[in-house]
Amino acid sequence: xxxxxxxxxxxxxxxxxxxIFLCSPCLAIKIGLQTHVNRTFLGASTKAEIINCDTNKxxxxxxxxxxxxxxxxxxxxxxxxxxxWKKMNASKIVIKPEPxxxxxxxxxxxxxxxxVINDGLGLTVINDIPLEKxxxxxxxSEMPSSWEHEAHKAQAIAARSYAIAxxxxxxxxxxxxxxxxxxxxxxxxxxxxxxxxxxxTETAGIVLVCQGKIVPAYYSASAGGRTNTGGxxxxxxxxxxxxxxxxxxxxxxxxxGVGMSQYGANNLxxxxxxxxxxxxxxxxxxxxxxxxxxx
Numbered sequence: 001x002x003x004x005x006x007x008x009x010x011x012x013x014x015x016x017x018x019x020i021f022l023c024s025p026c027l028a029i030k031i032g033l034q035t036h037v038n039r040t041f042l043g044a045s046t047k048a049e050i051i052n053c054d055t056n057k058x059x060x061x062x063x064x065x066x067x068x069x070x071x072x073x074x075x076x077x078x079x080x081x082x083x084x085w086k087k088m089n090a091s092k093i094v095i096k097p098e099p100x101x102x103x104x105x106x107x108x109x110x111x112x113x114x115x116v117i118n119d120g121l122g123l124t125v126i127n128d129i130p131l132e133k134x135x136x137x138x139x140x141s142e143m144p145s146s147w148e149h150e151a152h153k154a155q156a157i158a159a160r161s162y163a164i165a166x167x168x169x170x171x172x173x174x175x176x177x178x179x180x181x182x183x184x185x186x187x188x189x190x191x192x193x194x195x196x197x198x199x200x201t202e203t204a205g206i207v208l209v210c211q212g213k214i215v216p217a218y219y220s221a222s223a224g225g226r227t228n229t230g231g232x233x234x235x236x237x238x239x240x241x242x243x244x245x246x247x248x249x250x251x252x253x254x255x256x257g258v259g260m261s262q263y264g265a266n267n268l269x270x271x272x273x274x275x276x277x278x279x280x281x282x283x284x285x286x287x288x289x290x291x292x293x294x295x
Contacts, residue, residue, distance in 0.1 A: 027131045027291065029163055030115075031186055032175035033105050036122035043067045045109065046101035050079075053092035053115065060088065062095070067104075072118040091118045102189055103127075110137075110188035117174055126175045127188070135159055135200045136192050141185035142219075143262055145193040151266040152199035153275030157288075158217040158260055159184055161207040164291075165216035203275065205291040208283055210240040217283060220255025221262050222248040227282065228257040242284040259283065 034040055048062040060079065062068060069080040077093055078085050095103060095114040102109040105125055112129030127134075135156055143155045162184060167176045169183070177183035208215050215238075218230075223246035231237035233256050246257070247264035260282040268278050276288065 027164075028112075028128060029131050029134050029167065029177065030175040031127045031129065031134065032124065032170060032173055032178050033110075033127055034123065034125040035173055035178075036119075036124060038071060038122055040070050040105065040116070040123050040125050041067055042070060042095065042114070042116075042125075043104040044095070044097045044101055045104075046098035048095050048097040048101065048103065050088070051094045051096065052088075052090040053094055054090065059090060059093065060086075070116060070123060072120075072123055075118065075120070077116060077118050077123065092116070105188075108188045108190040110190075115174070119174075124174055127179075131160065131163060132200060132204060134163065134186065136197050137186045137188045137190075138163075138184050139196040139199055140193045141187040141191045142181075143196075143266075145196050147266045148269030149195060149199060150269040150273065150275045150278065151262070152196050153203050154260065154265050154269075154278040155219075155262065156196075156200045156203045157206050157208060157275065157279055158219050160203070160205075161214055161217040162219075164207060165214045199275075207289055207291060208240070208279060208286045209289045210283075210286045214289075215240050215283065215286060217279075218256070218259035219262060219282075220257055220259070222246065222251040222254045223257035223261045223264065224251070224253030225249050226257075227259065227261060230258060233258050239285050240283045244282065 043066060044062050045065065047064050049058055050060040050062065052059050071078050073087055076091050077088050079088055093116050097103055102111060103114050110127050111133045112127055115126040115128060117124045138159045139152055139155050142159065143152060163177065169176060170178065179186040208217050225246055227244055227246045229237055229243050230241045241258055246261040247267045248261045251263045265278045268281065
């Protein structure tokens with residue numbers, strides 16, 4: 001899928017980035033917001049079309065800033081409109097707001113399109129969104145927006161690498177990743193901050209690679225003084241995960257402690273490390289590469 005030619009980073013931390021060519025003109029990711037629920041409540045900031053996935057035909061138009069309830073019904077999806085339930089005769093629908101519109105789910109606003117699926121076990125709600133827009137909702141959800149900007153940049157690259165390396169991880173549910181810390185915390189557009197959006201933009205497309213592959217750049221809040229190897233936690237050693245001082249002394253261990261310590265990243269940024277130096281410290285034998293679209 002990927003054609004990688006990596007030159008890496010010099011000892012003086014002068015960044016040398018090569019390119020990974022993707023076949024898709026826009027790398028998108030599918031995020032599961034709800035799985036097998038009996039009810040879901042949706043709205044949109046603009047008018048939004050509900051389209052049958054199987055026939056590609058318009059079913060219904062949601063009004064601007066109006067809430068709707070959906071439920072599974074006899075193998076398809078039903079929508080509650082002005083107090084009345086209406087069967088949509090579709091088991092899979094796509095919700096498309098107008099350009100620059102947002103969709104509301106779980107009391108949060110999200111960018112992108114949405115798919116709702118009734119697979120017989122309940123409704124699954126999926127946010128289909130460009131990767132870089134997804135990251136805008138991840139960075140401030142995973143790391144306080146008040147922290148150092150270089151720590152935010154390290155977080156953006158780690159999160160981008162993790163997301164790409166784990167695409168398809170939860171394919172049996174129809175999406176790639178969950179929106180929780182079980183994968184990566186994702187708060188949608190409601191979570192975005194201008195400074196963390198800048199960190200995503202400034203590192204756009206940059207990922208960590210090891211032995212020619214994008215790495216799942218594991219991270220946790222704190223490691224309690226020293227990071228763990230993959231073997232210590234999962235009985236599987238990985239070449240990019242070594243045990244190093246985590247620079248989060250005094251902070252109680254929170255998470256698996258593998259890879260980057262988020263508290264440690266912020267402390268290193270306070271000491272003058274840039275985002276790339278932080279990542280090179282926590283992830284051994286890695287180099288940087290940049291994804292770009294192939295047209």
